Amino acid sequence: MINPVLPQVLHVLRQHPYGISEYRLMKTLDSEHLFEEQNRTDGTMLPLFRKHFLIMNALYDLQDILWQEENRVLEISPMHIELHERQTxxxxxxxxxxxxxxxxxxxxxxxxxxxxxxxxxxxxxxxxRIADQTH
Structure with a gap:
């Protein structure tokens, strides 16, 4: 399956050279009406999971593509996603x-x-359960 949001994810990453959070990335893509199907909520967490999955799929796909084609590093975490040049x-x-x-x-x-x-x-x-164990 081809990820329908991958090109837009890359576009947003290039517009934020100092990084962006997954939440902000999701809101930006939402404002571009890219999650119309996932926004048809049924009162469950499934639509949110699917938006999250599409974003993470695009990011992990781009991580390899950008390393191979542009020699750039895509750091991925929920709080901070950043595309930058390879360290010398x-x-x-x-x-x-x-x-x-x-x-x-x-x-x-x-x-x-x-x-x-x-x-x-x-x-x-x-x-x-994991969060409770760490406190």
Missing amino acids: DQPAKREPDWYPLLSEYYLDWQYYSNTTEDDIDRMMDDLK
């Missing part, structure tokens, strides 16, 4: 230390298609 002390052919398990997850379209509201509830419960 980093060998040109050596990829940065990314998170392969996250990229594998977000690059697999089956998770977009097959994730249910029950799955999201379990993920949220797991996150709460």
